[in-house]
Amino acid sequence: MSIPGRRRITVVLLDKPQSRELLSLGATIASLLQAEIEGVFIEDDALFRLTGLPFLRELRWGSRHEARLDPARLTQEWRAIAKQTREVLEESAKRAGLSWSFRVWRGEYDSDLGQLATDSEMLLMGRHGSLSPRRFSTRYRPAxxxxxxxxxxxxxxxxxxxxxxxxxxxxxxxxxxxxxxxxxxxxxxxxxxxxxxxxxxxxxxxxxxxxxxxxxxxxxxxxxxxxxxxxxxxxxxxxxxxxxxxxxxxxxxxxxxxxxxxxx
CATH class of the missing domain: 3.40.50.620 (HUPs)
Incomplete structure (x- = not known):
């Protein structure tokens, strides 16, 4: 829970590779506004419900193996990704000297965002694709x-x-x-x-x-x-x-x- 009177920026995180860049951007904005930063990892309820459909199959790129979507395995993978994302948030926040928090939220990304963070001043979301590489690269840059x-x-x-x-x-x-x-x-x-x-x-x-x-x-x-x-x-x-x-x-x-x- 945020401290009354404190500004808060919430970064909405999905199971996508841009989470690190998005958190870095959120930390930049929070630092400029002297706000705290919150990371919310979304467990997409719409995707979870699809795991119950008997005709739906998942193709794994590494093994080329096709299998039925397993809700237990999906939940396990989400938890692993959430753990990694939390560590990235902690790293970004500490580097910027920010107060931070993290939580996991189950809901529908497209329709339930209004309920996601009612006490936050801003919601930062990535688009349905990758971020522009020219601005948010995490590579080392000379001073x-x-x-x-x-x-x-x-x-x-x-x-x-x-x-x-x-x-x-x-x-x-x-x-x-x-x-x-x-x-x-x-x-x-x-x-x-x-x-x-x-x-x-x-x-x-x-x-x-x-x-x-x-x-x-x-x-x-x-x-x-x-x-x-x-x-x-x-x-x-x-x-x-x-x-x-x-x-x-x-x-x-x-x-x-x-x-x-x-x-x-």
Whole structure:
């Protein structure tokens, strides 16, 4: 349980190889915001239920052996992966000097995320594929190499336009490790545009934050425009209309970078 008043970033972890990179990214964000980091390993209930289907078979790449999915073996493998992931989280958190916690959660990744971490400020999730290798490599880099700032794209709609969330965006923009790009969806009302302009005028006098107007909310075209911006991370409010249908899934399938869902 988090300490009252403390900020928390929750990293959602699946049975995928990008967990180490995702945890490293989560530790970076938590460090910049002086927040604690939580890792939640997902045991996908939808996948677990599939193990009961008699016609379903699993093909092991190493042995080329085909066998029926075994729920006991699946659970055992999940526990082994969760143990390894917990160790990676501990390593990343200690290196960054962060408070951390870890837990395993059983549920459906696509439909139950709203119940996953109700007291967290942000949920960090990887896309349904691998992360971009150019930014999150865990290879050793010489101390003389100047790291590029993390390019954070933020979809600004009614949810992200709340004063406290705009303050968080501005706070991140002041960090040399972060470069902020705001995406303004089409058809947004004049009050939102005026609120955004007023905030940037008063809190971003050096114009560190860039603003790009999205021309089309159709999923494929929207994903293409976001991808063209060459961001490393996408931030979106849980109140965004894009999260209320299949649009966000279509977007994430085409983006080569993970997503932060802002909860509060």
């Amino acid at each position: 003389t190499a100047a790291p590029k700032p993390l390019r954070l794209g933020v979809i600004v709609d009614a949810g992200m336009a709340e004063p406290r969330l705009l303050e968080t965006i501005t706070e991140l923009a002041q960090k040399p490790e972060i470069e902020i790009v705001l995406f303004l969806p089409p058809d947004e009302g004049r009050p939102l545009i005026e609120t955004l302009d007023d905030h940037l005028r008063h809190h971003d006098p050096e114009q560190l934050i860039s603003l790009i107007r999205i021309t089309d909310k159709e999923p494929v075209k929207l994903a293409k425009q976001l991808k063209a911006s060459a961001c490393d991370l996408l931030m979106i409010s849980e109140r965004s209309s894009l999260l209320k249908g299949p649009t966000i899934k279509r977007i994430l399938e085409d983006l080569p970078y993970p997503t932060v869902v802002v909860r509060k």
